[in-house]
Each structure stands twice: as C-alpha cells, then as structure tokens.
Amino acid sequence: MNILVVGLQKDGRLLPASFELLEAAKGLGGNVHTVVMAENAEEPAKELASRGGGKVMAVSDAKLKYFNDEIYAKVIRGIMDKVSAEVVLGPATFYGKALFARLAALAGAPMISDATKLEKDGDNVVATRPHYGGSVVSSLVKNGEGPFMITLRPKVYPESKDGDGEVVSESADSSALEAKMSVAEVKSESGGAVSLTEADVIVSAGRGLKGADNLGMVKELAEALGGAFGASRAIVDAGWTEYANQVGQTGKTVNPKLYFAVGISGAIQHLVGMRTSQTIVAINKDKDAPIFNIANYGIVGDAFEILPALTKKFKAELGG
Numbered sequence: 569m570n571i572l573v574v575g576l577q578k579d580g581r582l583l584p585a586s587f588e589l590l591e592a593a594k595g596l597g598g599n600v601h602t603v604v605m606a607e608n609a610e611e612p613a614k615e616l617a618s619r620g621g622g623k624v625m626a627v628s629d630a631k632l633k634y635f636n637d638e639i640y641a642k643v644i645r646g647i648m649d650k651v652s653a654e655v656v657l658g659p660a661t662f663y664g665k666a667l668f669a670r671l672a673a674l675a676g677a678p679m680i681s682d683a684t685k686l687e688k689d690g691d692n693v694v695a696t697r698p699h700y701g702g703s704v705v706s707s708l709v710k711n712g713e714g715p716f717m718i719t720l721r722p723k724v725y726p727e728s729k730d731g732d733g734e735v736v737s738e739s740a741d742s743s744a745l746e747a748k749m750s751v752a753e754v755k756s757e758s759g760g761a762v763s764l765t766e767a768d769v770i771v772s773a774g775r776g777l778k779g780a781d782n783l784g785m786v787k788e789l790a791e792a793l794g795g796a797f798g799a800s801r802a803i804v805d806a807g808w809t810e811y812a813n814q815v816g817q818t819g820k821t822v823n824p825k826l827y828f829a830v831g832i833s834g835a836i837q838h839l840v841g842m843r844t845s846q847t848i849v850a851i852n853k854d855k856d857a858p859i860f861n862i863a864n865y866g867i868v869g870d871a872f873e874i875l876p877a878l879t880k881k882f883k884a885e886l887g888g
C-alpha cells in the first residue's frame with residue numbers, strides 16, 4: 569500500500585500534526601511517502617525524513633511560502649500520481665480540511681474528514697470518525713479503485729520520533745503554481761503563543777467571566793500552565809475575543825490532555841469541539857450546569873475567586 573503523508577509547515581516550521589500523521593502511516597504498514605511544500609522545503613523535509621517520513625518529496629518555490637489551497641492541491645495531485653498514492657493523509661486542521669476537500673474534488677476521490685483511528689483490513693484502510701460530538705462513531709472504507717483521502721484529528725496519535733527516510737527534491741509544474749488568488753501577507757493570530765489545536769493544555773472562558781476586561785485572569789492561568797487560551801462562541805460573538813480562539817461546532821475542534829472550561833455552561837455546540845479532551849475541569853457557579861455532565865473534575869464556585877487561587881498555586885508548583 570502506497571501512503572502519501574502531507575506535511576504542512578508554517579513559517580518553515582512543520583506542524584506537530586505532521587509527525588502524528590507519520591505515526592499513523594507507519595501503523596498501516598505500507599510504503600510511506602511524504603510531501604512538504606515551502607519556499608525552501610529542504611530543512612522541513614530533512615526533519616520528516618529523520619522521523620520516519622520514508623521518501624520525502626521537498627517541493628520548494630516562493631509561491632509555496634504561504635498556505636494556498638488551490639496551489640497546494642495541484643502540487644500534491646501531481647505527487648500523488650508520481651508515487652501511485654492509494655491513501656493520502658493530512659491533518660484535520662482548518663488548513664488541512666480546506667486543502668483535502670479541494671484535493672479530493674481534484675482527484676475525484678472519496679474523503680473522510682477528522683478520523684480518530686486508522687486500521688488496515690486486508691488491502692483496505694478502515695477509518696473511524698466521530699459524529700454528533702462523539703455520540704455516534706462510524707467506520708468507513710473505500711469502495712473501488714483510486715486513492716482514499718483522509719484527514720486525521722490532531723493529538724490522537726503520538727508523534728513519530730524516529731525512522732528511516734530520504735529527501736528527494738521535486739519541482740512543481742508551472743501550471744500547478746498558478747492560482748486565481750494569492751496570499752500577499754499573513755499576520756499571526758493574536759490568540760497567544762501556543763496554538764489552540766496543538767496545545768496540551770487549554771483554558772477556555774465563557775460568558776461567566778462577565779466582560780472582556782476579565783479575560784486576563786483566564787489567560788494568566790493558561791500561561792502558567794504553558795497552555796493556550798480558548799473561548800466559547802458567546803464571548804466571541806460579544807466581541808470580547810477573536811474568532812481564532814473559539815472552540816466548538818463553528819470554531820476549532822481541540823483534543824488537549826487538559827481542558828479547563830471556566831464560566832462555560834456546556835451547550836452541545838461547545839462540547840462537540842472539546843469533549844474528546846483527556847481530562848476536563850469545569851469551573852461554574854451553577855452546580856446544575858450541563859458542563860459538569862462531561863467534566864472529570866468539577867469545581868462549583870465563583871470563577872473570580874477560583875481562577876486567581878489556581879493560578880497562584882500552579883505558579884508556585886511549576887515555578888512560573
């Protein structure tokens with residue numbers, strides 16, 4: 569089975585999800601190939617090769633500096649043919665999902681988004697994915713010939729640490745590098761130093777925080793734990809924080825080791841974005857808030873008293 573892993577980079581730095589994809593690919597036991605596109609793809613390609621990327625195709629061009637799904641999809645489509653890809657794996661991030669939907673359309677191939685488990689069954693791959701916030705889980709297989717496109721939810725598989733690989737420089741067709749739209753400039757989200765989808769710890773705030781001015785204490789706890797700041801839609805809609813921080817159905821799906829929900833009621837649309845977190849801690853002054861139904865630890869009380877106390881304690885313990 570020929571597997572093609574798509575390693576995405578930002579500012580020349582590979583997304584950690586790329587190494588999780590390698591781990592998943594290795595588990596399928598086929599021939600692993602990897603493609604990485606960047607202005608200069610050699611360095612990220614070397615890293616992928618040293619972590620089990622197999623034959624790593626480094627495609628370098630100034631037009632590949634920024635993520636552009638139209639261009640990236642055309643370049644990957646060419647590589648798919650070169651390696652006779654039967655399974656193509658990418659991360660189920662915003663970028664990964666946009667890219668793979670376009671790629672699947674280009675290849676006329678079936679696609680599964682947000683898989684949480686990949687297994688081999690004879691010559692086929694079985695992809696498991698949750699629906700309705702995890703209430704239903706389906707196992708999907710591809711019928712017939714042609715490639716199978718799959719995006720994998722970040723932080724489900726561990727990162728591949730080592731393995732064999734070699735870097736091969738590839739150039740993209742000039743027609744593949746043409747797009748109807750190009751990216752002129754990218755400004756980083758002001759969300760925080762740690763990316764929400766990559767964070768091991770997330771501290772999220774909801775309407776219980778009463779106002780934008782009080783979010784500092786939530787961010788302080790996130791910082792003390794080396795984590796990221798998240799938000800419910802209610803406070804994004806209220807303009808207290810940017811959309812980039814929103815967790816949930818119409819925001820980001822996150823899967824950290826530890827998730828704090830502070831002053832968040834636990835509406836289903838929020839839960840679908842965070843309920844697979846390994847440990848959930850809820851802080852809410854209403855003991856009947858639905859968030860407590862899925863929390864591993866619940867603190868019933870006033871966030872304005874509990875947050876500073878927790879931050880103080882963690883700073884003392886962790887030396888922050």
Ligand SMILES: Cc1cc2nc3c(=O)[nH]c(=O)nc-3n(C[C@H](O)[C@H](O)[C@H](O)COP(=O)(O)OP(=O)(O)OC[C@H]3O[C@@H](n4cnc5c(N)ncnc54)[C@H](O)[C@@H]3O)c2cc1C
Pocket residue numbers: 773774775776777799800801802803814815816817818819820830831832833834835836837838841851852853854857869870871872
């Ligand atoms: C199509 C659609 C898509 C949506 N997508 C999303 C999404 O992606 N993400 C999302 O989050 N929501 C989403 N929503 C909105 C969702 O339904 C809820 O309205 C929203 O999640 C509520 O946000 P909240 O929990 O911050 O606010 P509330 O529901 O108002 O909850 C505030 C909580 O704070 C508690 N509280 C109050 N004061 C304190 C205090 N001092 N200390 C501690 N706790 C306190 C209260 O007891 C309450 O439980 C969507 C809705 C729709 C219809």
